[in-house]
Amino acid sequence: MFSRRFLSMVSTFTLVTGALLVGDSLHGSVVTGAYGVTSPAFVLRMLPGLALIWVGYTLREHHEKFISSYFAGRDAAAKSDEDEFDERMSPLAGDGLENLEASESERDESN
Numbered sequence: 017m018f019s020r021r022f023l024s025m026v027s028t029f030t031l032v033t034g035a036l037l038v039g040d041s042l043h044g045s046v047v048t049g050a051y052g053v054t055s056p057a058f059v060l061r062m063l064p065g066l067a068l069i070w071v072g073y074t075l076r077e078h079h080e081k082f083i084s085s086y087f088a089g090r091d092a093a094a095k096s097d098e099d100e101f102d103e104r105m106s107p108l109a110g111d112g113l114e115n116l117e118a119s120e121s122e123r124d125e126s127n
Contacts, residue, residue, distance in 0.1 A: 023075060031072030037065030 041061035044050045051057040 027072050027075040030068045030075065034065045034068030034072060037061045037068065041065065
């Protein structure tokens with residue numbers, strides 16, 4: 017399976033390349049008038065550009081579906097784990113936690 021970064025990079029690359037090809041074909045035919053709208057120079061830039069834009073959007077759509085489905089289980093597990101306190105993960109020993117609570121309550125009473 018491809019990583020998120022790779023899919024994002026490929027999607028962005030194809031979108032930018034396609035946009036540059038479409039922009040160049042429009043610039044050459046409409047703005048400068050260097051070639052006509054039906055000339056091979058226009059068509060051989062416009063069609064691959066549109067195809068690359070389509071591929072980029074398709075990859076982006078699949079990328080978002082992949083991310084939402086792949087990380088849906090992880091997010092739910094992470095949220096349930098955050099709510100619970102695990103004494104095994106605590107840097108304090110079992111009696112250390114009780115001593116910490118007692119010292120905090122003594123400190124609150126003295127203030």
